[in-house]
Amino acid sequence: MRPAPTAAAPPPAHPEPVRLDATRFVRSFVDGDQLFVVDRAGGAVAGDTLAAYRLPSGERQWRIPVPVDPLGLRRGQFGHRFAGDSLLISSLDSTGVVRTVAVGTGDGRLRWRADGQVIGVSTDGAVVLRGMDAVVGTGQSPEAGDGLWLRAVEADSGQPRWYAPAAGGFDVVRWVDGRLAQVIQVDPQRQVRVLDAATGRAVAAGALPARLAPEYGWAAHDLLVLTAGGSVTAVELDGLAARWSVLAPRVSYVIACGALICLNDAEQGMWALDPADGATRWAHGDRYAVESSGPYLLTAPGRDEPSSHRIVVDPATGEQVAPGSGRWSVLAVDADGWLAQWSDPGAAEAWVARITADGSTPRVLLHLREGVAACQAGPAAVVCRRADGSLGIWALPD
Numbered sequence: 579m580r581p582a583p584t585a586a587a588p589p590p591a592h593p594e595p596v597r598l599d600a601t602r603f604v605r606s607f608v609d610g611d612q613l614f615v616v617d618r619a620g621g622a623v624a625g626d627t628l629a630a631y632r633l634p635s636g637e638r639q640w641r642i643p644v645p646v647d648p649l650g651l652r653r654g655q656f657g658h659r660f661a662g663d664s665l666l667i668s669s670l671d672s673t674g675v676v677r678t679v680a681v682g683t684g685d686g687r688l689r690w691r692a693d694g695q696v697i698g699v700s701t702d703g704a705v706v707l708r709g710m711d712a713v714v715g716t717g718q719s720p721e722a723g724d725g726l727w728l729r730a731v732e733a734d735s736g737q738p739r740w741y742a743p744a745a746g747g748f749d750v751v752r753w754v755d756g757r758l759a760q761v762i763q764v765d766p767q768r769q770v771r772v773l774d775a776a777t778g779r780a781v782a783a784g785a786l787p788a789r790l791a792p793e794y795g796w797a798a799h800d801l802l803v804l805t806a807g808g809s810v811t812a813v814e815l816d817g818l819a820a821r822w823s824v825l826a827p828r829v830s831y832v833i834a835c836g837a838l839i840c841l842n843d844a845e846q847g848m849w850a851l852d853p854a855d856g857a858t859r860w861a862h863g864d865r866y867a868v869e870s871s872g873p874y875l876l877t878a879p880g881r882d883e884p885s886s887h888r889i890v891v892d893p894a895t896g897e898q899v900a901p902g903s904g905r906w907s908v909l910a911v912d913a914d915g916w917l918a919q920w921s922d923p924g925a926a927e928a929w930v931a932r933i934t935a936d937g938s939t940p941r942v943l944l945h946l947r948e949g950v951a952a953c954q955a956g957p958a959a960v961v962c963r964r965a966d967g968s969l970g971i972w973a974l975p976d
Contacts, residue, residue, distance in 0.1 A: 592945040595970030596636035608954040634959035634973035640686035647671035661699040661733035668695045690736025698758025700775040703733040740778025752797035787820045796832035798839045822856030836893030840867040860896035871911040909955035
């Protein structure tokens, strides 16, 4: 069934897209008013290339050979992150080493290279990497902490800022307002160090509570949330005292969701806990938390829905925001609502709409009169993979 614009809204635009040929497309990603494409192209620049295009015009700004071994990118291993005006690409090379490069988004200039995979960028521009150097290429697993490390470099120059050996157990990252704030190291002897992401200094250290043998952990708000023996235990980062523990035998993911903490269970769906005492505030047996985005929580539906579909939820209540949005797939979220896409596979066409949290009918902006996939959105354009393999750019109406 086709969605329709509201009676009060103007009819949706159905422009012809700007078409970008991608001979052997690898991946693409949108950041603001730029589209970056990793492709295997011929012509003047042969082999795997990285190109930047202006949105919504599709004007190419630059194209360069991919500055890392493309093996990992082709296999979908590792990926990209932005730090200021640098694009950071981490990729696995043919020897099994993960390397990262920084490329200027404005000119495509290679700024620096470093071993390791990017795990985050601090507020003041420290790029934190995780890597291994002691047993590369041997096919052996390192002993606890042997050859594993964390290091930070300056985002603009790649100059070293700090270094720390890994704990040999596991590392947990803590985010504040979308930036990496701390790296929490938990070693096999239950010792914990909390490192400031900007300086590498330990801001807290100590032992976990007695009889707590963690299997894995996540950071949410001011807590280190650990799985151990069929339970989930929340430990305060300031002092490492246990705050609460709940039975949760199959937890696979934990995130901060609004003022609460959301847990995914492989069989029981998700539930939201109060960080103060671990009390359940709401639960849903057939949804799974994916990420917090602005004031909303994006959730994935259960087994009977496409895995790429996202349901926008109020993290305070667990209720779907704008229930009338139906099966629209979320493309981009901001404080006023989100852009979404609805496709009709049988008719090979799609629509893009603006949805607001007030529950009003989706306002259809674009009618794409062809089959599309893997759509992304920036402030001024929607980019989709077309049926012929090319990329299409559709300008959003004002």
